[in-house]
Each structure stands twice: as C-alpha cells, then as structure tokens.
Amino acid sequence: MKADAFRFDGRTPCDLSKLPTDAGGEKGKKDEYAAKTAANLRRMEALQEALYADGREGLVILLQALDAAGKDGTIKHVMGGLNPQGVTVYNFKQPTRAELQHDYLWRVGQCLPPRGGIAIFNRSYYEDVLVVRMHGLQKTYRMADRVLEDDETFFRKRYRQIRHFEEYLYENSFRVVKIFLHVSKAEQKERFLERIDTPEKNWKFSAADIAERARFDEYNDLYSQVITETASKHAPWYALPADQKWYTRYLVSEVVADALEQCAPAYPRVDAAARAEMQKARRQLLAED
Ligand code: ATP
Ligand code: MG
Numbered sequence: 001m002k003a004d005a006f007r008f009d010g011r012t013p014c015d016l017s018k019l020p021t022d023a024g025g026e027k028g029k030k031d032e033y034a035a036k037t038a039a040n041l042r043r044m045e046a047l048q049e050a051l052y053a054d055g056r057e058g059l060v061i062l063l064q065a066l067d068a069a070g071k072d073g074t075i076k077h078v079m080g081g082l083n084p085q086g087v088t089v090y091n092f093k094q095p096t097r098a099e100l101q102h103d104y105l106w107r108v109g110q111c112l113p114p115r116g117g118i119a120i121f122n123r124s125y126y127e128d129v130l131v132v133r134m135h136g137l138q139k140t141y142r143m144a145d146r147v148l149e150d151d152e153t154f155f156r157k158r159y160r161q162i163r164h165f166e167e168y169l170y171e172n173s174f175r176v177v178k179i180f181l182h183v184s185k186a187e188q189k190e191r192f193l194e195r196i197d198t199p200e201k202n203w204k205f206s207a208a209d210i211a212e213r214a215r216f217d218e219y220n221d222l223y224s225q226v227i228t229e230t231a232s233k234h235a236p237w238y239a240l241p242a243d244q245k246w247y248t249r250y251l252v253s254e255v256v257a258d259a260l261e262q263c264a265p266a267y268p269r270v271d272a273a274a275r276a277e278m279q280k281a282r283r284q285l286l287a288e289d
Contacts, residue, residue, distance in 0.1 A: 017220065
C-alpha cells in the first residue's frame with residue numbers, strides 16, 4: 001500500500017471512523033515492509049543532503065495523534081535516519097505563561113526551519129484547535145470579549161488562520177506535511193498496559209491519559225473535522241494506520257521521502273568562473289609535495 005491512499009488534500013472530507021487503523025491485508029508482510037522502510041531511509045538521506053545544499057525550500061513535518069499512537073517511536077526510527085545537522089525536533093507541550101500571553105502561532109515562529117532545513121513538530125499548533133477545544137481552554141485565556149463570541153465561530157476562524165498560515169509558508173518556499181497517526185482504542189489500551197507493566201516505560205504513563213481516553217471517539221471526530229478543514233494541496237494531511245509500528249514507520253518514511261522529492265532539491269551549480277577557480281585550486285593541491 002502506498003501512503004498516498006491515506007492522503008487528504010482538501011478535495012474529499014476525512015472521516016476517521018471509516019479509515020483503517022491497522023495494516024489490513026499487508027499484515028503478514030512485516031519483513032517486506034521493513035526492507036522497504038530501510039530503502040526509504042536511504043532515499044531520505046540522499047534527498048535531505050541535496051535539500052540542505054540546495055537551500056531553496058524548507059520542510060515542516062508535523063505529527064499529531066492521540067496518546068500512545070507512536071509519535072516518539074516514529075520520530076526516533078524514521079527521522080533518526082536524517083542528518084542531525086539539518087533537522088530539529090520540537091515538542092509542543094502545554095504552553096507556558098509567557099506563551100499564553102501571545103497569539104498561538106507565536107511560539108511556532110521560533111521553531112520554523114531555515115530553507116534547506118527540516119523541522120519536525122511532535123504535536124503542533126493543531127493542539128490549539130484540538131485539546132484546547134476539547135477542554136474549552138480558550139475560555140480561560142485573557143482575551144477581549146469580542147474574540148470569544150462563541151466556540152463554533154472561534155474555532156472556524158482558527159481553521160482559517162491555520163490554512164492561511166500554511167499557505168503563507170508555502171508562498172515563502174516552505175512546505176508543511178501533516179501526519180495523523182490513527183491508532184485504535186484497543187491498541188491504545190495494550191500500549192497503556194505495557195507502559196504500566198514495564199518499569200522502563202512507567203515514565204511514559206500519565207494518569208491524565210486515561211481521562212483523555214474516555215473521550216477517544218470524540219477526539220477522533222474532532223480530528224476528522226480538523227483534517228477536513230485544514231487539508232490542502234500544498235499542506236496535505238496523511239491519516240496513517242498506527243496499530244502496527246512497522247507498517248506506520250514504512251508509511252511515514254514514504255511520506256517524508258515523497259515530500260523531500262517534491263522539494264526537488266538540486267545541488268547548486270557553480271558558474272564557469274568558479275569552476276576555473278576550482279581547477280586552479282586543484283592544480284595547487286596536486287603541486288604540493
Ligand atoms: P505521549 O503521547 O507519549 O504521552 P505527549 O506528546 O502526550 O507524549 P506529554 O508531555 O505527555 O507528551 O504531553 C504534552 C501535552 O501538552 C499534551 O497533553 C498536549 O495536549 C499538551 N499541549 C500541547 N500544546 C498545547 C496547547 N496549545 N494547549 C494546551 N495543551 C497543549
Ligand atoms: Mg502524553
């Protein structure tokens with residue numbers, strides 16, 4: 001299966017309840033997919049190097065998911081294949097007091113990559129239309145009354161702001177690729193139990209995760225809406241099945257490699273004068289004793 005099967009670019013609405021969380025017919029092919037992932041990691045490495053040398057486009061890859069869907073493992077195993085020189089990972093946690101005194105994109109601006117670079121967002125400004133909406137956090141922010149008219153309008157406006165922000169980035173030579181790791185409720189339960197039962201994984205468990213799990217379906221409905229409202233041709237969403245880690249990693253590697261390919265990086269070509277200069281340097285080097 002190609003990752004494109006899970007791509008949303010604004011033409012069709014997204015309904016997560018109708019999309020797979022598992023590998024389906026591919027289930028028995030773990031080894032085959034592991035080999036494909038390895039090949040994609042090599043493709044990513046080569047393309048990233050060209051992107052860096054080229055320096056004309058920057059790439060933001062953001063990951064969103066419910067708890068225990070595998071964001072951290074994906075970053076470690078898939079993005080770990082990239083050259084750290086050109087990549088930065090940012091974890092978007094609960095905003096600090098200072099961050100809350102600003103607009104929600106303020107902290108994002110500081111995390112954008114330079115052209116030629118890649119930024120990986122572990123969670124992102126999408127939390128501001130997800131967790132914030134689920135918990136009505138906007139009502140606790142100090143903002144003018146006119147802003148907080150009603151929830152529906154408030155978040156409709158945020159969808160528009162996000163679409164415009166991503167379009168703005170695209171028009172300034174940055175691409176945004178958005179990945180949702182779609183895990184099932186049953187698999188999330190297994191992973192939570194593993195976090196509780198394995199001492200080395202205890203630190204990953206938080207009691208708050210159980211409270212969020214109670215709203216699992218509500219979250220998926222909200223994600224469907226957010227994906228539908230913010231998917232676009234230049235900033236697509238991918239809703240990838242996340243119940244089998246080996247399958248997810250393959251799909252993510254495919255998405256990232258394809259995104260890098262779309263940047264069409266080319267090594268900068270040097271002009272005739274620079275080439276002549278290099279030949280002179282070459283002769284000097286060879287003449288050394
Ligand atoms: P894991 O999935 O492994 O539990 P995590 O991404 O949940 O990892 P945590 O440190 O557990 O990492 O959680 C970060 C928390 O910060 C999340 O619950 C997320 O919803 C919250 N958060 C991020 N951005 C915002 C925001 N703008 N407003 C409120 N909460 C936010
Ligand atoms: Mg968490």
